[in-house]
Amino acid sequence: MTTAVPTADERIAPVGVLRRLLVRPELGAVVGAIAVFTFFASLSPVFRSVEGIANWLDPASTLGVMAVAVALLMIGGEFDLSAGVLTGTSGLTLAMLSAVYGWNIWSAMLVGLVLALAIGLFNGMMVIRTKLPSFIVTLGTMLMLMGINLGVTKAVTGSVQIGGIADAPGYDLARRMFAQTIPFLGVEFRVAIFWWLGVTAIATWVLLRTKAGNWIFASGGNAPAARSVGVPVARTKIALFMTTAFAAWLVGSILALRLTSVQANTGINQEFIYIIAAVIGGCLLTGGYGSAIGAAIGALIFGMADKGIIFAGWDSDWFKFFLGVMLVLATLTNHMVRRFAEEKRK
């Protein structure tokens, strides 16, 4: 892509670069993000101010961590509908052990992590062993976790929320790591934004630069072919379910530490938002194709629309309508550009 190497085929090189940019899975999301930003920025000066940016990056960040993990799983050819409720389960575990039983925050978080990974392992093993669609298996897990979240919370505390995390030992350090705000250009940015960027960077690197990344694309794109050349498809998929569970634990902990209390219904209805962000970012429902950066941008669009509607002084009831339009437009753009690029080479 840099200077012309004499051995490179000069006839196809310039077309190649353009085409490679055009067929990137995240193209639709990038175009959509620019459009949404321009739209709200022209309507509201607050939206385009540094304060505004810090404001809409916040919902984008927690959603983004999940969307990136879900995107990896979808590229690997599976769904996880339990991911949203699992953020609640992780947060509730943390809150219950620290606030109700007086544990140290870090021990409580560790137990939450182990529990989340175990649920991810369960999802993965069930999908691999039973060969049932992951849509069904994780839908079951989701409903079970919803019941447990509400049932256990009410049984232990007598109410539907657990508060008082801030009084637990070790809270200050944990807060600094997961729920702090960091001043930048005179405005406080949530630390979750940096977690989001970090998770996206690592996921992109894994997808594009490591053996595991090839295995993820191969497992989702053509599992029998992958198996026949020795790719451990089962292990790859189980690891992906556990990665999603890890992300759910991270987000659940971030939200719990920030709010210092957790509702029993945390995370419900979030699972499809993650999938929507991943699809806006270029993931195919059929697997084998997609991008972590795309999913992160999908989450960014979500955050901008979420806050942008409020900044523009509109009724926030219209938010879902906006999201629906974005989903269809971004997917359509991806589809048409890819077809155009494919026809061009013939």
Next chain:
Amino acid sequence: MTSPLLAMSGIVKLFPGVRALDGVDLDVRAGEVHCLLGQNGAGKSTLIKVLSGAHQPDAGSIRWDGDDVRLPTPIAAMRLGIASIYQELDLVDGLSVAENVFLGHEHARYGVVRRGDLHAAATKLLHRLGHGEIPARHEVGRLPTAGKQIVSIARALSHDTRLIVMDEPSATLAHDEVANLFRVIRELTASGVAVVYISHRLEEIREIGDRVTVLKDGRTVATGLDAKTTPTPQIVSLMTGRSIEYVFPPRPDPTAGRRAQAPALVLRVDGLARRGEFEDVSFTVHAGEIVGLAGLVGSGRSEILETVYGARKPHAGRVLFNQEPLRPGSVTAAVAAGIGLAPEERKSQALFLQQSIAHNVTAAALPSYSRFGWLDRVRELADAGRQTRALDLRPADPRRGIRTLSGGNQQKAVVARWLLKDCKLLLLDEPTRGVDIGARAELYGLIRRLADSGVGVLLVSSEVPEVLGLADRVLVLREGRVVHRADARDLAEHDVLDLVMEGTHAI
């Protein structure tokens, strides 16, 4: 003479009801192109699956480089240095060329793939194959078929492969691409790699092959023949004359009365063509007549059938049904006019596998059971039952799930569906595919009875004896053209085989 690289002997493979391989011997030397010949059903595919570790043989031994080996999985075969390249190439479309070549055995340090090294190694392999122009970082999904084939071969080479099985690699390639493939094969054999080459095209075998092994009915009938000098008649005669004789129903006597009142013309196809598939195809089918289309995969036979059925739209020519032109490219029009198709992919294209026999049988005639939007289930079940009994479908209970039936009985259900619809022309694409030998004779009898009742039948089969035994008239297709047409009684099996493989035999 050096000892062979691969020596398979006495290989037996049993499937329920069939001895797919019944004592096959094959020996392949390093650096040769060994051609495997045999008609469809002779056992070539099964043999390859045994060799690539996908099937386990029930008896026989495999010696590799002088040692007895077992090949429990495809990966085990790959580790020994045996690779297979199938027609449906198993590549991952979303990954790059280099990633596909090294998938499963990536050069990685602590899990991190060094892309520079990966691309360099892939480029080196592609250069070795004389295809340095394929960019290693290009996405495989956007390569043409010929390019994908080269990537497959490069992947085989990346495993230090010493034997590559190529299953009809030329079937999906254009002419100049085949020349290119042959150049690659010559490079491979010059470096000591053995190639097992499967093709139905004799001229290719003459050009690229060293030795030939011929299979028939799951047995090796000849091995070590010289690919260049063995005369064509000898090869053809080895492939023909199957030991299992099918019982074909007798044809109606042409002199008896039928000719007096000329049977009605059911189908007339005029100059039908689809670019890249077939050209200038014309023929007729009369009521009560079975017309057979013989040809290899890629000769355009199934495509012609599907064009008549309206599933494909012709670029030129027309289809007349009962003297009326049929709307091109409309399955609805074809079905409404009275044409039925029993497709090759029965399970995926014809049957509702989750449903009962009755629902499958009445599927095409459903509107006639509907009154004011309500289905008359009782009448539906009764009619389906009458059909299944008439066709001797077993089990006869139409409430049973279609999934539980054998291949032969499932095929009967598809035929029953069109009979219930009262169709006048039945298109049969490989009607005995997946049907065991015992049930075949029964199916042949059924098809003949249908014709006798006045239905026109257009039959496609890759098994030459089937076309000759069942059809009244035969059209021989080669590369999308009708190369010969004759009364079935005037054609011998070896003539047809000769025509479809070489197209030079003068009759």
